[in-house]
Amino acid sequence: QVQLVESGGGLVQAGGSLRLSCRASGIIFSDNAMGWYRQAPGKQRELVAIIGSGGTSNYADSVKGRFIISRDNANNTVYLQMNSLKPEDTAVYYCYARRVRVYWGEGTLVTVSS
Numbered sequence: 001q002v003q004l005v006e007s008g009g010g011l012v013q014a015g016g017s018l019r020l021s022c023r024a025s026g027i028i029f030s031d032n033a034m035g036w037y038r039q040a041p042g043k044q045r046e047l048v049a050i051i052g053s054g055g056t057s058n059y060a061d062s063v064k065g066r067f068i069i070s071r072d073n074a075n076n077t078v079y080l081q082m083n084s085l086k087p088e089d090t091a092v093y094y095c096y097a098r099r100v101r102v103y104w105g106e107g108t109l110v111t112v113s114s
Contacts, residue, residue, distance in 0.1 A: 002026035002103045004095045009108030012085055016112075020080040022095030022105055032099045034071055034078040038091035038110075048093070049080060063089075085112045 008020040020036065035050030049069040051057040057069050068081040078095065090112050095105035 002097070004097060004103055004105035006093065006095045006105045006108040009093060009110045011111045011113065014085060014087055014112055014114050016085050017081070017083045018085065018110060020082065020093055020095075020108060020110075022078045024076045024078070024095075024097055024103075027097055027099070027103065029071075029076040029097075030073040032097045034069075035096040035098075036069065036078075036080045037094045037096055038089075039094070039107075040088075040091040043091075045094070050096070051078065082110070085110075087112045087114045 003025045004022055006020060006022045008018060012018050031053055033050055033052045036048040037045050038048050039045040047060055048063055049059045049067055051069045051071050066084045071078045092107040092109050094107045097103040
């Protein structure tokens with residue numbers, strides 16, 4: 001059974017930082033691309049950042065220079081370091097794993113107050 005369990009969300013003031021974690025089980029973690037999507041109220045889910053099995057990362061333009069995605073294959077965990085947070089970053093953040101199939105976590109809420 002595949003599980004992606006996110007943690008680290010919460011309430012932060014604009015300009016602050018948070019680090020999200022996603023621990024995976026039930027997959028060969030090192031073979032999977034891992035990523036983070038987010039969905040704000042009334043909006044579609046959008047890609048935030050993704051890191052390939054080889055470590056190459058890509059980011060949405062809206063978070064480039066502020067967010068950093070990383071992975072720890074030894075601990076089956078992917079991280080999203082979020083700096084200089086803005087109110088428009090407020091959303092539910094979902095962890096994502098993809099190899100042949102796509103798997104999703106249940107999400108963690110990030111709220112950025114102005």
